[in-house]
Amino acid sequence: GQQVMQIPQYQHVQEGEDFTTYCNSSTTLSNIQWYKQRPGGHPVFLIQLVKSGEVKKQKRLTFQFGEAKKNSSLHITATQTTDVGTYFCAGFTNTGNQFYFGTGTSLTVIP
Amino acid sequence: NAGVTQTPKFQVLKTGQSMTLQCAQDMNHNSMYWYRQDPGMGLRLIYYSASEGTTDKGEVPNGYNVSRLNKREFSLRLESAAPSQTSVYFCASSPVGLGTQYFGPGTRLLVL
Numbered sequence: 589g590q591q592v593m594q595i596p597q598y599q600h601v602q603e604g605e606d607f608t609t610y611c612n613s614s615t616t617l618s619n620i621q622w623y624k625q626r627p628g629g630h631p632v633f634l635i636q637l638v639k640s641g642e643v644k645k646q647k648r649l650t651f652q653f654g655e656a657k658k659n660s661s662l663h664i665t666a667t668q669t670t671d672v673g674t675y676f677c678a679g680f681t682n683t684g685n686q687f688y689f690g691t692g693t694s695l696t697v698i699p
Numbered sequence: 700n701a702g703v704t705q706t707p708k709f710q711v712l713k714t715g716q717s718m719t720l721q722c723a724q725d726m727n728h729n730s731m732y733w734y735r736q737d738p739g740m741g742l743r744l745i746y747y748s749a750s751e752g753t754t755d756k757g758e759v760p761n762g763y764n765v766s767r768l769n770k771r772e773f774s775l776r777l778e779s780a781a782p783s784q785t786s787v788y789f790c791a792s793s794p795v796g797l798g799t800q801y802f803g804p805g806t807r808l809l810v811l
Contacts, residue, residue, distance in 0.1 A: 597739070621799070630789060630802040631742065676741060686758065689734070689742040 591615060594677060594690040602698050607667050609693035611660040611677035618680040620653050620660045625692075626673045634662075667697045700725050703803035705790050711809045712780045720775040720806050722790030730793045731773035732757075732800065733765060735786040742789065748773055749796050780810045 592613045601607050611620065619638045623631035635644055637653035637660065644651045650663045660677050677690040706721045724731065729750045734742040734757075744757030748767040762784060764776045773792075777784060787807050791800040 592741075594741075623800075630805055631791075631800075633799045633801070636799065678742075687732075687744055687747070688758065689744075691739065691741045 591681065591686075591688040592677060592679065592690040594675075594693050596693055597691065598694045598696070600696045600698060601667050603669060604666050607664040607671070607695055609662050609675050609677075609695075611662075611690050613658045613679060613681070613688070615681045616657050618657075618682055620657075620677055620679045622651060622660075622662055623676045623678060623689075624673050625676065629673075631676060664695075667695070669697050669699055671695060672697050702726065703790055703792055703801055705788075705803040705806050707806060708804070709807045711811065712777075713811050714781060716780050717776070717778050718780065719777075720788055720790075720808075721772070722774065722803060723772045724790075724792040724801070725771065726792060726794075726801065727770070728792035728794050728801070729770070730796050730798075731767065732791040732793075733763070733773070733775045734789045734791065735759065735784075736789060736805075737786050745775065745788075780808075782810045784808065785810045 594611050621636045622634040625631045640657050641655045642653045648665045652661045674692045674694045676692045680687050703724045732747040733745040736742045743759045746765040748754045751770045754765050766774045787805050789805050790803040793800045
């Protein structure tokens with residue numbers, strides 16, 4: 589079954605509100621990557637986290653990797669209409685060296 | 700640089716027909732991947748090639764075969780298409796096995 593789950597599946601926010609998506613793996617991950625996919629487009633790499641407890645920022649985006657390396661989050665401050673799209677986490681499992689994408693969170697920003 | 704290119708962009712098949720999806724990258728990447736994307740399921744790895752000459756199964760390999768023709772090209776073959784293989788197929792490449800993946804524009808496949 590699906591190894592990496594994301595919540596929520598969908599999120600509608602007013603422009604200017606904050607947004608967070610959570611990523612949870614059933615097994616420990618070697619690393620966690622985040623991708624953004626615009627409607628009709630292809631996934632585009634945003635960032636990679638490797639260390640336990642790591643936090644990285646890209647302008648209004650903040651990414652965290654959990655201490656146990658089984659969960660991660662992406663937080664967007666003051667959303668803009670350009671943030672619309674589906675956000676996926678993805679990572680390699682320590683066991684079996686398999687790579688899994690999360691189920692994705694679709695973000696709609698209402699102007 | 701074109702990055703990752705995929706052909707065709709769209710394809711309609713009848714059940715039982717075969718076809719090959721082509722993927723090429725011009726970034727001199729070692730690793731290449733094939734995914735399928737279905738609504739609500741995210742992207743699922745079908746096969747990957749960590750380096751030229753090697754291929755490995757991903758999460759959903761049944762019904763597919765792959766060929767790493769050379770460092771640039773990685774093809775995905777459906778020998779006998781089934782309606783369950785209706786999906787959007789993405790090819791990706793990365794410099795190393797655990798690194799950033801660069802995706803192609805996708806192939807939309809409909810199997811009737």
